[in-house]
Amino acid sequence: MRKKMFNVLSVGFVSMLLLTARAEAQEFSADMISRTGKEVVSARIYVAKDKVRMEMPESIMIVRRDKNLSWVVMPADKMYMEHPVDLSSSPKVAAQFDDEIERVAMGTEAVDGQPAEKFKVTYTEKGKPVSVYQWLRGGQIPVKVEAVDGSWGMEYKNLKAGPQSAELFEVPADYQKFSMPSLGDMMKGFGGV
Numbered sequence: 001m002r003k004k005m006f007n008v009l010s011v012g013f014v015s016m017l018l019l020t021a022r023a024e025a026q027e028f029s030a031d032m033i034s035r036t037g038k039e040v041v042s043a044r045i046y047v048a049k050d051k052v053r054m055e056m057p058e059s060i061m062i063v064r065r066d067k068n069l070s071w072v073v074m075p076a077d078k079m080y081m082e083h084p085v086d087l088s089s090s091p092k093v094a095a096q097f098d099d100e101i102e103r104v105a106m107g108t109e110a111v112d113g114q115p116a117e118k119f120k121v122t123y124t125e126k127g128k129p130v131s132v133y134q135w136l137r138g139g140q141i142p143v144k145v146e147a148v149d150g151s152w153g154m155e156y157k158n159l160k161a162g163p164q165s166a167e168l169f170e171v172p173a174d175y176q177k178f179s180m181p182s183l184g185d186m187m188k189g190f191g192g193v
Helices: 002-018 183-189
Strands: 028-036 039-048 051-055 060-064 069-074 079-084 100-111 114-125 128-137 141-147 152-161
Touching: 100 128, 114 141
Parallel strands: none
Antiparallel strands: 028 039, 028 152, 039 051, 051 060, 060 069, 069 079, 100 114, 114 128, 128 141, 141 152
């Protein structure tokens, strides 16, 4: 069970870095395909203003910007873990980026069979310029974002715009909170100081 918890936790944090944690006011659901290097992660995503839910095979990640919290929910165990949200390391996938320096229109391309406006966007991160390609549908929803160097990318498929149920962004009431022991507590269990 502990190994499974560590695996779920690892997938949850990797996924949090890939998901659209800086969600737009537009509400929608979609299949999300994220790529970092050669690793590809597929998930179902639901977005409602400052809330995001991402469903993976063994866990669900819920990000609540309004509460500055994220939850990794493990339905098979009826448990969840809670963590503060750190959006500073998330990919820039909002329609408009913080610290945007330049936005260059590159025409229209099809993404998941629908027309989308393509842009090359440059922004500052840790004092240095970073560039990505971004595809916007209807000028609002970033349906695809990709690093110019090809190191990571994210795309939505089967996107459906519309209101999302508030209960999608809550932990079920009958789930128990699980806390990972600190390194010091784990060492005590092995005879450490």
